[in-house]
Amino acid sequence: MALKAVSIWGCYKPPPQLGVGVSNSHSTLIGNLRYDYDKCRKWECCCLGVLAQRATTAVEDEGPSVPPLVDSSGAADGVHQNESKGFHKDLNLLPKPLTAIDISSYPRDGSKVRVAYQGLPGAYSEDAALKAYPKCETVPCDNFEAAFKAVELWLVNKTVLPIENSVGGSVHRNYDLLLRHRLHIVGEVQLRVNHCLLGLPGVRKEELRAVAFAQCETTLSDLGAVKIAARDTAAAAQTVASNCARDTGAIASSRAAEVYGLDILAERIQDDDENITRFLVLAREPIIPGTDRPHKTSIVFSLEEGPGVLFKALAVFAMRDINLSKIESRPLKQRSLRVVDHLNEGSATYFDYLFYIDIEASMAEPRAQYALGQLQEFARFLRVLGCYPMDTVL
Amino acid sequence: MALKAVSIWGCYKPPPQLGVGVSNSHSTLIGNLRYDYDKCRKWECCCLGVLAQRATTAVEDEGPSVPPLVDSSGAADGVHQNESKGFHKDLNLLPKPLTAIDISSYPRDGSKVRVAYQGLPGAYSEDAALKAYPKCETVPCDNFEAAFKAVELWLVNKTVLPIENSVGGSVHRNYDLLLRHRLHIVGEVQLRVNHCLLGLPGVRKEELRAVAFAQCETTLSDLGAVKIAARDTAAAAQTVASNCARDTGAIASSRAAEVYGLDILAERIQDDDENITRFLVLAREPIIPGTDRPHKTSIVFSLEEGPGVLFKALAVFAMRDINLSKIESRPLKQRSLRVVDHLNEGSATYFDYLFYIDIEASMAEPRAQYALGQLQEFARFLRVLGCYPMDTVL
Known part of the structure; x- marks a missing residue:
């Protein structure tokens, strides 16, 4: 129950400096409340959160536009520069995935937005990062924890996280990572998975005796x-390139072919024609939700047990x-899950069930604020993971 | 809309011989209907389905008990006999996974229930099969399609299908496979994933220079x-055993250690303490649901688009x-999904959304029948995947 008061997005006791932002710069939104303060503290708390973020958060980009400058301390060594599209024959030139150990000494480049992803160069997650921010620098990470840490420690601006797949679920x-960390969803990316059969340059499909692949779902x-x-599709491509094996192919993305200097021998070889992965774009600060284009709001909550509560x-x-x-x-059946709020470092919380819901509404809309305010009246736990523009382009 | 009338479990026009079963042997259940036939055809249709199955379906086992005899045509070559628990040094003695090609010539043994699973011997799916039917013969299959086909062609009695995992989702x-085929859920198995570090007999953990593993989620x-x-945990264990590599370990189940004659060097090495996979047990015929112990009913349905329909x-x-x-x-966003009903061979159907729901009620309870009858009034598509006893033992 202790989490109830602090878990909603921005729904924590505003520190003094946030209160200033509320009172002087956003009176029009306040004017829309038309509610008695004492009667609807929860709802206002939700609203205050939005206002507080307006007052304190530098607005980054809400979509695939040129991002603002961030701090510049170091060169872009080891970071993939998206402009250089030549085939990499020397695989040592490719960026090495970040691990938790080397995060602390990772160089930074202040010239462009940096997006961390899990995997090797050529992974689908890198594709997703480039769909969201076409001019970004993509930073490979050894695992998702490292990608989250890279954002938290200001080494990168964002990270992309695969959250669901049309066939995998x-x-x-x-989702647990989202609860364990304080990052906010600022965007989504829908990416069509297009598996290709790759081989060394000049190799014909018939010459292949072996194929490296990541998931057994692809019928070979x-x-x-x-x-x-x-290990994954990019690793499959890397294996073929690094071994210079003419009789070995790899199942990976067309981008992996580009990154590892391989030929595409066949396209769209996945079992499922429509294999779409949805990624979330995460940042340290939430964006200010608009009402100019369709937005989604992602929430997680838990309820008391019993029929009809959902x-x-x-x-x-x-x-x-x-x-x-x-x-x-x-x-979850009373298993504990580590959950952080805005005030503490995380605590183990026990849940019977968690519910993940995406609503087709912006947190800037009063109806969304009212709805979440009402939900919080009886939810054991509620967190707004983020409000962001829908990705409608596939 | 054509599927509406035929998609619910048993909710198709009963052929003449089924009508006989309804009228003569189950009048007590009919007596409970208390409904005008013309007014609630849908509901009764649902009920008739249950009765029809009573009349025509041979009851197999509802739980981990000794199964009935089935046809006997051939020896148990290639089928894992669970009693033989000795370490397999000669890996050639292990059953080879079934492929679609060799299903047609697969031998049958009539002495015990046969349960197909996807993977190699020692896979977690085999563990699940043995939890459901401790004395069964487990039959490895190359992929899930082959496992479904093995049941449909009467080569095995059941198959187990991993449907969700506490961390993977x-x-x-x-679920698509369930819709594409006509099998029924007759049970569920909750299995705790317990990854072990395996090595050749006598090898110490410190001697390992490499470890074969299936999922990158395990931090090594x-x-x-x-x-x-x-490819999977069992394949990792098989690799170590077949290569006789003293400096290579494998991450797999304790059962894989037994199957491949390996030592367990460490237990419970997974990242998530509580990693539980839920399997469904599938058979050609549904079981007759009871009310003597807690049952679940799994349904899939789609609705017209619009706020509030869910x-x-x-x-x-x-x-x-x-x-x-x-x-x-x-x-699904208007993607097509192949769906079979009881009358045809399957047709591509377009859905915006599918909803998967498990209700904590038995189809033998009138409230469940009424609820599904009412849902069918406005659902575009509805199928009862099965009604089965809950697995409450972990």
Whole structure:
């Protein structure tokens, strides 16, 4: 219950400097409240959070536009410069994934937005980063924790996190990361997975005797080649390139072909025609939600046990004609989950169930604020993970 | 809309022989209907389905008990006999995974229940099969399609299918398989994933220079060993055993150690303490649901687009105090999904969203039948995937 008062996005007791922002610069939004302060502290608390962020948060980019400058301390060594599109024959020139150990000494370049991703150069996550920020520098990380840390320690501006796949489903582990860290969702990216068969330059498909691949879901039986397991698609491409094996192909993205100097021998070889991964773009600070274009708001909450409680929770949205674009229950059965709020370093909290919901509304809309205010009246735990423009381009 | 009338479990026009079963042997359940036939055809249709199955379905086992005999045509070559627990030094003695090609010539043994699973011997899916049916013969399959086909072609009695994991989430692909095939859920198995570090007999942990593993989620950094990607955990264990490599370990289950004659050098090395996978047990025929112990009913449905429609759908359960143990939306955005019903071979159907819901009620309870009858009034598509006893033992 202790988390109830602090878990909602911005819904914590505002420190003195935030109160200033509320009282002097955003009186128009305050004027829309039309609510008695004492009667709807929760709702206002939610609203104050938004206002407080307006007062204190430097607005970064809300979409794939040229990002603002950030601090400049060091060169861009080891960081992938997206402009250099030549084939990499010398694989040592590619950036090495960040690990937790070397994060502390990672160089920074102040000239462009830097986006961390999990995986090797050529991973689909890198594609997602480049779809969100076409001119960004992509920074490979050894694992997701390292990508989150890289943002928290100001080494990069954002990170992209695969959260669900049209055939694989939602990744609970990555939702847990969102709860364990203080990053905010500032965007989403829908990316079509397009597996290609790659080989060394000049090699024909028929010459392949083995194929390195990451997931067993891709049926390779018709190729008649030996399967070699790889950690991920980019690693598969890297294996072929580094071994210079003419008889070995790799299943990876077209970008991996570019990065590792390989030829594309076949395209769209995945089992599922429509294999789409949804990534979240995460940053240290939330964006200021607008109402100029469709926004989504992602929330996580838990409820007391009992029949009909979820129904009650959905009523707060249905009554206000707010559409849901996602709902998912996650059984935890009294397992503990580490959750951080804005005030502490994280504590183990026990939940029976968590619910993940995306609503098709912006936090700038009063109906969304009212709905979440009402939900918080009976939710055991509630956190707004972020409000962000929908990605409608596939 | 054509699917509406036929998609609910058993909710298709009963052929003549089924009508006989309804009229003569189950009048007590009919007596409970208390409904005018013309007014609630949908509901009764649902009920008729249950009765029809009673009349025509041979009851197999509802839980981990000794199964009934089935046809006997051939010896148990290639099938894992669970009693033989000795270490397999000769890996050639282990059963080879079934592929689609050799399914047609697969031998059958009539002495015990046979359960197909995806993977190699020692896979967690095999563990799940043995938890459900301790005395069963487990039959490895090359992929999930082959496991489904093995049941459909009467080569095995059941198959187990991993459907969700506490950290990985639900596997949409496997839900699709349920829709593409006509198998019914007859049970569930909750299995705790317990990754072990395995090595050749006598090897100490310190001697390992490399470790074969299947998922990058397991942090191996503290081992200081080179990581070798493997297709799955059982394949990792098989690699170490077949290469006789003293300096290479594998991350796999304790059962894989037994199967491949390896030593367990460390236990519980997964990142997540509570990593639980839920499997579904599938059979050709549904079981007759009881009310003697807690049952679950799994359904899939789609709705017309619009705010509040899901709310309306949940109302049919909330009004009857039926608890949900799972809810999940799956966006399909007008992509087609191949769906079979009881009458045809499958057709491509377009959905915006599918919803997966598990209700904590048995189809033998009138409230569950009424609820689904009401849901079918406005659902574009509805299928009951199965009704089965809950697995409460972990």
